[in-house]
Amino acid sequence: MSDTVLVDSDLAPPGSVVTLLRRNPLLAAAAALGLLLVLLALFAPLIAPHPADAGSATHPLDTFLPPSLHHLFGTDPVGRDMFSRVLYGTRISLAVAAVVIALSIVVGVPLGVAAGALGGVVDTVLMRITDIFLAFPALLLALAFASVLTPSVTNATIAISVTWWPWYARLARGQAASVAGRPFIASCRALGLSPARTLLRHVLPNSLTPIIVQASADVGGVILTAAALSFLGVGAQDPTPEWGLLVNQGQAYFTTQWWLVTFPGAAILLTALVFNLLGDGLRDVLDPRRVVGRA
Numbered sequence: 001m002s003d004t005v006l007v008d009s010d011l012a013p014p015g016s017v018v019t020l021l022r023r024n025p026l027l028a029a030a031a032a033l034g035l036l037l038v039l040l041a042l043f044a045p046l047i048a049p050h051p052a053d054a055g056s057a058t059h060p061l062d063t064f065l066p067p068s069l070h071h072l073f074g075t076d077p078v079g080r081d082m083f084s085r086v087l088y089g090t091r092i093s094l095a096v097a098a099v100v101i102a103l104s105i106v107v108g109v110p111l112g113v114a115a116g117a118l119g120g121v122v123d124t125v126l127m128r129i130t131d132i133f134l135a136f137p138a139l140l141l142a143l144a145f146a147s148v149l150t151p152s153v154t155n156a157t158i159a160i161s162v163t164w165w166p167w168y169a170r171l172a173r174g175q176a177a178s179v180a181g182r183p184f185i186a187s188c189r190a191l192g193l194s195p196a197r198t199l200l201r202h203v204l205p206n207s208l209t210p211i212i213v214q215a216s217a218d219v220g221g222v223i224l225t226a227a228a229l230s231f232l233g234v235g236a237q238d239p240t241p242e243w244g245l246l247v248n249q250g251q252a253y254f255t256t257q258w259w260l261v262t263f264p265g266a267a268i269l270l271t272a273l274v275f276n277l278l279g280d281g282l283r284d285v286l287d288p289r290r291v292v293g294r295a
Contacts, residue, residue: 027281033274041091050081052088052241064257074259076249085241086263092153092242093271097222100160101215108165109211112172113204119177127173133166139225146234153226153242156235160225164218171214175207209286217279220272227268243268 022028040047049072059079067074073082115126133141138160145159227244229235236242238249243264250260 024281024284026277027285030274030277030281033270034278037090037271037274038094040087041094044087044091048081048084048087050084052080052084052239064253066257067259073263074257076246076260077253080239082246082259082263085246086243086267088241089243089246089264089267090271092236092240093223093226093268094219096153096157096160096226097219099157100164100222100226101218103161104165104168104218105211105215107161108168108170109172109204109207111165112169112174113176113207115169116173116176116207117179123173126169130166130169130173133163134170136163138163138167139228142225142229143232143234146229149234151234151237153236153240156226156229159229160222164222167218168211168214171210172207175210176204179206213279213283213286216282217276219275219278223268223275224272 059075062071062075062079063077065071065075065079071081071083073086076082076085111126111130115123141163142156142159145162146156149155149159223243226235227242227247230242230244231248233248236245238245246264247261247268250257250264254261
């Protein structure tokens with residue numbers, strides 16, 4: 001048998017991408033905004049009108065300036081430009097989300113696919129370990145792990161990753177168990193393919209669609225969790241321009257200097273909304289049953 005990957009027709013999304021995007025303008029808008037956020041993160045050093053102020057640089061003459069043409073989002077208690085800090089915060093938040101989701105997929109998906117396709121003792125052991133992590137709220141567990149580590153963006157990323165992979169393991173397990181019962185997988189076994197080759201070449205590729213959808217939707221959740229950890233003091237530390245930390249620093253001045261909380265808070269809200277809409281749109285596009293239902 002050749003190495004061609006067998007893909008069940010029930011799992012293959014019909015129609016062209018352009019046609020599907022035309023049918024779902026909300027997905028197209030979310031994808032455009034998501035791409036814009038990524039570009040802002042990549043080119044922040046070129047776009048930001050002021051440096052993000054590495055170290056503890058202060059500007060005593062520019063403290064608490066309201067939004068203006070020179071400082072679009074105003075300035076903070078030590079005179080740093082809020083627009084530049086929020087813009088650099090985009091880079092930090094998206095990087096944290098990308099690392100957490102990548103680690104979660106690398107750890108969770110192989111474990112879930114192995115459990116779902118092999119079943120038996122392997123399934124029981126792996127899923128019971130997964131259930132231990134899922135028994136605790138993700139934010140509470142991440143907070144517990146981050147609290148025993150030195151507060152930093154890196155350690156907050158590690159803490160979130162430890163709590164995030166079980167969701168992908170559980171999702172991949174359910175999808176792999178479904179795929180493993182399909183006729184083309186039975187054909188692979190009848191042809192004498194090894195379990196490892198069947199898993200890697202046929203079960204795994206046919207289990208990726210819900211993983212892709214979940215990953216896009218999880219970007220917002222990871223950013224919210226990272227912002228919560230920084231807000232509580234166990235994540236990013238000053239002078240790192242992380243959105244949750246910016247909200248924490250501005251909360252004491254909210255009634256008089258409203259911009260200190262409003263702009264980083266709006267950035268968190270907008271980013272989470274965009275990637276949630278992107279995940280919902282991808283679910284519509286990649287689920288052939290929904291596409292057929294609209295045809």
